[in-house]
Amino acid sequence: MVQVYNFLASWQLFPEKGSYEFGERPRSAIYKIESAEGRKELIISHNWVTLANEAFASQYKFMADGQLNPFDDHKLADHIQAVFIDSISFEIHFYKSGQVTLHVVHEIMPNGYLKITQQGTKDDGSSYTNTETFHKQLSVLPYSASVAGALIKPNEEGMIKHKALTAMEEQTNMQLNQIRKQIELLALQAQEIQKRKDLSLMIYTANLSFKPNIGQTYYLYEKNNGDHMLSLVSPKEWGGSGPFKKFIAAVKLLADHTWMEL
Secondary structure, eight states: OGGGGGGOEEEEEOGGGOBOSSSOOEEEEEEEEEEOTTSSEEEEEEEEEETTOOEEEEEEEEEOSSSOEEOSOTTTOSEEEEEEEETTEEEEEEEETTEEEEEEEEEEOTTSOEEEEEEEEOTTSOEEEEEEEEEEOSSOOSOOOOTTSSOOBOOHHHHHHHHHHHHHHHHHHHHHHHHHHHHHHHHHHHHHHHHHHHHHHHHHTSBOSSOOOTTOEEEEEEOTTSOEEEESSOHHHHTTOOSOSEEEEEEEEOTTSOEEEO
16 A cells, blocks of 8 residues: 555645536535555545535545456446556546446646546547646545546535535635735825825925924925925916926925825
8 A cells, every 4th residue: 555655635626727628617626535444445535516606525435456346336337447557646447348438547746736637438429538636635625526536416514514615715705805905005004104205305305494384385396406495385476487497296294294295
């Protein structure tokens, strides 16, 4: 069972990494591989939720001895054969009436992900290939997955778990949205503070011939020599003939001694 060790885990599906030529694309899934204690028998169980929020579950056992063994679910196959190529890949062949009806390849990728490739035949006789990628779970979630495996039946426990997970997702998504809005508000406030800081630095390096009063409106200009000038006189009052190159902004001194653009 040494070669099996790398596969014994619960694997969570990357829905966006899958490609499907047959069957319905799952929204989320778990693929679990276990060994029966003291035997060469493996147990594969998988549950998944479709894009239509339907939950399904399936489980089957097989001997990991490379031999052709009887298979319980005769709707899918009469016999099953599991062959371990090495410690990072193994294949399962499902036989019916002496013909391979489904070929499933399991591969541990260099990044540690599990890639499952399913090759089979549709009802019309044409072939298909489905590919799914999983990452190893630290804890078991209520989904697992492959849309073209053994006979699939809705599972009441899976439905109950799915409803609980859906409620959890709604609550956590709502909380995350609230936090995002708070972060966005804080970001806007930070931008406003930075803007006031930059404006204040510009004004405090400008030419001041008087002491500004809090709450009073002033006018900031750029002079011909590039310096800045703060004045009580508005551009209209200068009448276009003021001693400045351009008008920058009307500003007001706040109680914290920062300046705000009006």
